[in-house]
Amino acid sequence: MPGDYPVGRGRVSIEAAGIPIEGVSIGGHESFYKLHALRALLDIGRAPEDVLGFSTVCITHGHLDHAAGLAHFASRRLLGALPPPKVLVPAPAEGDFADWLSASERLEQVRYGLDLAGVEPGDRVSLRNDLELLVLPGRHRVATVGYLFIEIRHKLKEEFAGRPGEEIASLRSRGVEVLRREENPLLAYPGDCSVEIFEAAPQILQAKVLLLECSFLDPDDVERARTYQHIHLTDVIERAGEFRNEALVLTHFSLRYRPSEIREALRAIPEVLAPRVVPFLA
Numbered sequence: 001m002p003g004d005y006p007v008g009r010g011r012v013s014i015e016a017a018g019i020p021i022e023g024v025s026i027g028g029h030e031s032f033y034k035l036h037a038l039r040a041l042l043d044i045g046r047a048p049e050d051v052l053g054f055s056t057v058c059i060t061h062g063h064l065d066h067a068a069g070l071a072h073f074a075s076r077r078l079l080g081a082l083p084p085p086k087v088l089v090p091a092p093a094e095g096d097f098a099d100w101l102s103a104s105e106r107l108e109q110v111r112y113g114l115d116l117a118g119v120e121p122g123d124r125v126s127l128r129n130d131l132e133l134l135v136l137p138g139r140h141r142v143a144t145v146g147y148l149f150i151e152i153r154h155k156l157k158e159e160f161a162g163r164p165g166e167e168i169a170s171l172r173s174r175g176v177e178v179l180r181r182e183e184n185p186l187l188a189y190p191g192d193c194s195v196e197i198f199e200a201a202p203q204i205l206q207a208k209v210l211l212l213e214c215s216f217l218d219p220d221d222v223e224r225a226r227t228y229q230h231i232h233l234t235d236v237i238e239r240a241g242e243f244r245n246e247a248l249v250l251t252h253f254s255l256r257y258r259p260s261e262i263r264e265a266l267r268a269i270p271e272v273l274a275p276r277v278v279p280f281l282a
Ligand SMILES: [Zn+2]
Pocket: 027, 028, 029, 031, 063, 065, 066, 192, 252
């Protein structure tokens, strides 16, 4: 294993239904995903140079393969004189994240000024005029939330369709609401999760892209997946007909499998789903 990563398991750059996703994900070791188009970094298992520019970080849970880079990130942003980042964490874990960051500040004798926000399922965070983040329930061994990126569009209400521009303008000037709000779920990421996630957060099946962990693949690892509350490939295969996503990105594979073994195992996915599956591999 030259360098930090085994071949094919280091930096990954893919495009899923038109959305570029770059990062690293190895179950239990390190996960972060750069979503430039969606203005956010998902999880922060490490803080390499090219994630420092993200001013929004969405952390799903406190396992260090998803969170260990946070203090380093805060410190490096401060050193680079970048404005304080907004960091979302599950509300029940907020106190522990705050304690860790305070201890790091004492060690460094600095103030990061980081905007740490504990979030709960149902919370919404605006990222841009046309982009919102909805916090989803999580299902894992520790406090976990998921995230759903939603594109917001304002369209003319049907009753006003085809009317001349001046009439619409006149209606608007009189305070008539001529637009309706349309929400388009772009990308869902439930973080590490057990199979219960499909009942807890069924909207993940409707997003354009679903970034779903699939830590375990081998039939001998089903019990391991249940114990550690991760998805096993059989969970995906059993629900193959339920995924409405344009792209299903499978990620967070255990380091116990080589990339060739992962690709081979994914061949068991039924034809109804297989063409839409994108493995998060180099
Ligand atoms: Zn993990």
